[in-house]
Amino acid sequence: MKKLNSNPVPLCLAAGLLLAAAASARPADPPLHYQAQPTNTSVAIQGTSSVHDWEMKGPIIGGFVDLPAGLDFDTNQATLPGLKDGILAASVMARITVRSIKSEADHLPEVMDHLMQEAMKETNHPRIEYHLTELKLRQPHLAGQPFVFDAKGDLAIAGVTNKVAFPVAIVPLGKDKILIRGTNTLKMTDYKIDPPAPNFGLGLMKCGDEIKVLFQWTLLHLPPKQP
Amino acid sequence: MKKKKDSSKVDRRDFLKNTSVATFMAMMGGVELAAPGCGRSQPVPVAGRKSGGEGAAPGAAATPQPAGAEAPLTQKPSFPPCRYGVIGAGPWGRKIISTLDLLKNDHEFANTEVVAVCDHYAGWLNRAGDLVPKAERFDDYHKLLAKPEVQAVVVATPTHQHRDIVLDALKAGKHVYCEAPLAHTIADAKDIARAAQSAFKLVFQAGLQERSHPHRHFLLSFLRTGVLNRNVLARAQWHKKESWARTASTPARADELNWRLHQATSPGLMGEAGIHRLDAVTWFLGGPHAGGRPSAVTGFSSLILWNDGRDVPDTVQGVFEFPEGPNSGLRFLFDATLCNSFDSEYEMYYGSDSAILMQPGNESRDSKAWMFKEVDATPLGWEVYARTERFGAETGISLVANASKQTALTDKPAAGNAPAVIEPLQYALQAFTANISEIGGAVKTYADDFGEADTPEFRANLADARKRALSQYPAAGWEEGLEATVLALKANEAALKKQKIELKNEFFDL
Numbered sequence: 001m002k003k004l005n006s007n008p009v010p011l012c013l014a015a016g017l018l019l020a021a022a023a024s025a026r027p028a029d030p031p032l033h034y035q036a037q038p039t040n041t042s043v044a045i046q047g048t049s050s051v052h053d054w055e056m057k058g059p060i061i062g063g064f065v066d067l068p069a070g071l072d073f074d075t076n077q078a079t080l081p082g083l084k085d086g087i088l089a090a091s092v093m094a095r096i097t098v099r100s101i102k103s104e105a106d107h108l109p110e111v112m113d114h115l116m117q118e119a120m121k122e123t124n125h126p127r128i129e130y131h132l133t134e135l136k137l138r139q140p141h142l143a144g145q146p147f148v149f150d151a152k153g154d155l156a157i158a159g160v161t162n163k164v165a166f167p168v169a170i171v172p173l174g175k176d177k178i179l180i181r182g183t184n185t186l187k188m189t190d191y192k193i194d195p196p197a198p199n200f201g202l203g204l205m206k207c208g209d210e211i212k213v214l215f216q217w218t219l220l221h222l223p224p225k226q227p
Numbered sequence: 228m229k230k231k232k233d234s235s236k237v238d239r240r241d242f243l244k245n246t247s248v249a250t251f252m253a254m255m256g257g258v259e260l261a262a263p264g265c266g267r268s269q270p271v272p273v274a275g276r277k278s279g280g281e282g283a284a285p286g287a288a289a290t291p292q293p294a295g296a297e298a299p300l301t302q303k304p305s306f307p308p309c310r311y312g313v314i315g316a317g318p319w320g321r322k323i324i325s326t327l328d329l330l331k332n333d334h335e336f337a338n339t340e341v342v343a344v345c346d347h348y349a350g351w352l353n354r355a356g357d358l359v360p361k362a363e364r365f366d367d368y369h370k371l372l373a374k375p376e377v378q379a380v381v382v383a384t385p386t387h388q389h390r391d392i393v394l395d396a397l398k399a400g401k402h403v404y405c406e407a408p409l410a411h412t413i414a415d416a417k418d419i420a421r422a423a424q425s426a427f428k429l430v431f432q433a434g435l436q437e438r439s440h441p442h443r444h445f446l447l448s449f450l451r452t453g454v455l456n457r458n459v460l461a462r463a464q465w466h467k468k469e470s471w472a473r474t475a476s477t478p479a480r481a482d483e484l485n486w487r488l489h490q491a492t493s494p495g496l497m498g499e500a501g502i503h504r505l506d507a508v509t510w511f512l513g514g515p516h517a518g519g520r521p522s523a524v525t526g527f528s529s530l531i532l533w534n535d536g537r538d539v540p541d542t543v544q545g546v547f548e549f550p551e552g553p554n555s556g557l558r559f560l561f562d563a564t565l566c567n568s569f570d571s572e573y574e575m576y577y578g579s580d581s582a583i584l585m586q587p588g589n590e591s592r593d594s595k596a597w598m599f600k601e602v603d604a605t606p607l608g609w610e611v612y613a614r615t616e617r618f619g620a621e622t623g624i625s626l627v628a629n630a631s632k633q634t635a636l637t638d639k640p641a642a643g644n645a646p647a648v649i650e651p652l653q654y655a656l657q658a659f660t661a662n663i664s665e666i667g668g669a670v671k672t673y674a675d676d677f678g679e680a681d682t683p684e685f686r687a688n689l690a691d692a693r694k695r696a697l698s699q700y701p702a703a704g705w706e707e708g709l710e711a712t713v714l715a716l717k718a719n720e721a722a723l724k725k726q727k728i729e730l731k732n733e734f735f736d737l
Contacts, residue, residue, distance in 0.1 A: 039684050060676060063676075100669070100672045110699050114304065117304075
């Protein structure tokens with residue numbers, strides 16, 4: 001009786017190839033979904049005027065960040081795996097409710113709030129919204145330091161959308177959280193916003209066109225929902 | 228980063244710095260130093276409501292306007308619609324309805340509306356309904372609370388009925404303004420406070436109206452500059468000649484109306500009349516966290532004139548003592564009577580450098596205050612320009628916020644700036660409306676992104692929003708309401724027993 005070839009190696013190889021083929025055929029793993037968190041999050045807007053500098057702050061940034069599956073933000077790595085030409089395939093939507101941004105002035109903060117809301121046409125455009133279009137890692141990355149990216153995206157304020165680019169740092173906070181920090185300088189007139197010039201009785205106060213936006217944004221990784 | 232100042236930390240240096248500006252402004256001539264938001268006619272200017280700003284001198288305003296300037300400032304937008312239901316349509320309830328209706332004349336509060344009124348007594352319900360013809364009328368408060376369009380309720384029923392109504396209203400998701408005192412027993416007051424504390428997404432305001440009055444905040448910051456120097460004595464009174472007795476067509480209705488006359492349902496003169504003075508004085512003396520909570524009260528009471536079968540005294544006195552601290556040795560004397568109306572209602576604060584007399588605002592006059600300086604007190608600088616008035620042998624320096632050099636010289640306010648009487652109730656209801664808008668907005672902003680679940684983060688976010696809203700539209704919350712109610716009820720108990728009661732912290736703690 002002719003014996004069957006009992007060598008297990010080719011069988012394992014075949015099985016492995018089959019599994020690999022099956023794996024490559026199935027849909028890609030879902031991205032890592034990070035959801036905005038209300039703690040350790042803030043946005044500050046700093047500006048100038050003919051009288052004094054001013055600042056407004058908001059405690060809430062809503063939205064999400066989707067990152068490629070399996071991405072590990074271990075800052076001890078020299079670089080991040082899975083980059084193509086240094087670009088991380090990420091998807092980001094961030095939004096800020098205009099009314100949540102409040103003046104830090106000692107006197108009459110509600111006046112500043114109102115001026116800002118009026119200037120930003122809050123009634124018709126209650127939110128500032130940002131969508132990422134490209135996230136490119138800055139090299140070289142120093143081990144132990146946060147990963148710094150050049151972020152490009154579309155920023156919509158007061159009904160006007162402009163392309164913006166600014167650096168952001170992404171810091172892992174434990175296993176499930178990330179903190180994104182960034183600073184950007186904008187011009188109000190680029191968004192068809194007239195710099196407020198309130199008349200405070202003793203003379204005209206004129207705000208400068210340029211403002212600086214600083215933010216820190218904490219997000220929590222949420223596991224995909226089971227179907 | 229700029230930080231807001233704590234109003235309790237105004238120092239003399241800050242005050243004098245602002246004073247010199249005020250003096251300079253006064254000397255420029257033609258500059259009307261009017262306190263924004265305090266006793267001004269409509270429409271309100273954009274400037275803040277807290278008169279004078281922190282540390283500002285009497286006569287100085289945060290945003291002085293040149294005389295004749297025609298409202299050059301931008302106008303604040305109106306708050307979003309706020310639809311009220313008023314529960315309890317007696318004289319005070321109807322006063323509240325009228326005042327809420329009056330708010331509409333102010334651009335900022337133009338969207339305020341009374342959409343429902345409630346009273347189980349048809350006569351009062353009809354009278355209240357006639358004030359706001361478009362409002363729906365209810366004879367059962369449960370039916371009013373079931374209406375989704377009612378966002379906020381004002382509870383103006385007899386004090387002993389507050390508890391159930393407030394708890395049901397908060398449960399129904401309504402913002403609540405509850406008249407003071409919160410309740411006729413400490414247990415009920417604590418139930419209300421607990422419910423208000425739990426309903427963190429809603430606004431609860433206690434009807435301690437003077438907490439919302441800009442002149443009070445102006446005077447508070449002035450007092451905290453140390454003008455009294457060493458606190459020596461505080462005294463307050465509430466005097467009226469009236470019986471409190473109500474007549475009705477049936478004995479049952481008369482019993483219902485005369486709840487104030489019986490100890491089982493009435494917190495007495497200390498609670499019904501005195502609570503506003505007790506609250507104001509203990510607040511001005513530092514409040515519960517800065518030595519302003521009395522450590523004991525000794526009470527006295529008599530039924531002198533209205534001996535008509537009631538068991539509630541018509542004349543009471545209370546002597547409040549304070550713990551070791553900034554008010555060591557100070558005693559606060561309060562008396563209230565239904566037997567004599569002389570000098571009505573006021574507070575006096577006596578210090579080693581000066582004394583301050585404060586009169587609360589009411590229907591016929593605006594809130595006012597005067598300072599009487601000792602001859603050896605440090606000159607403040609601005610008082611040479613301030614208006615003065617004679618009080619018997621004394622000369623009082625007016626602490627009316629628009630008492631500038633100009634007004635002193637002409638002895639009357641500048642044309643176009645005639646002070647209009649805005650009652651404390653109106654300020655309180657404005658604050659309630661504004662805070663509903665602010666807190667409602669903060670709830671929506673947060674919930675849109677993070678959901679409505681009760682989390683520590685949500686509570687912290689709203690606590691910040693509440694703190695901020697109250698800094699612009701100050702008002703008494705459940706904490707102040709409970710503090711004042713407990714104090715008034717214990718003072719009433721001491722008066723009835725004619726004895727001394729130690730005020731333990733546990734009486735006030737939730």
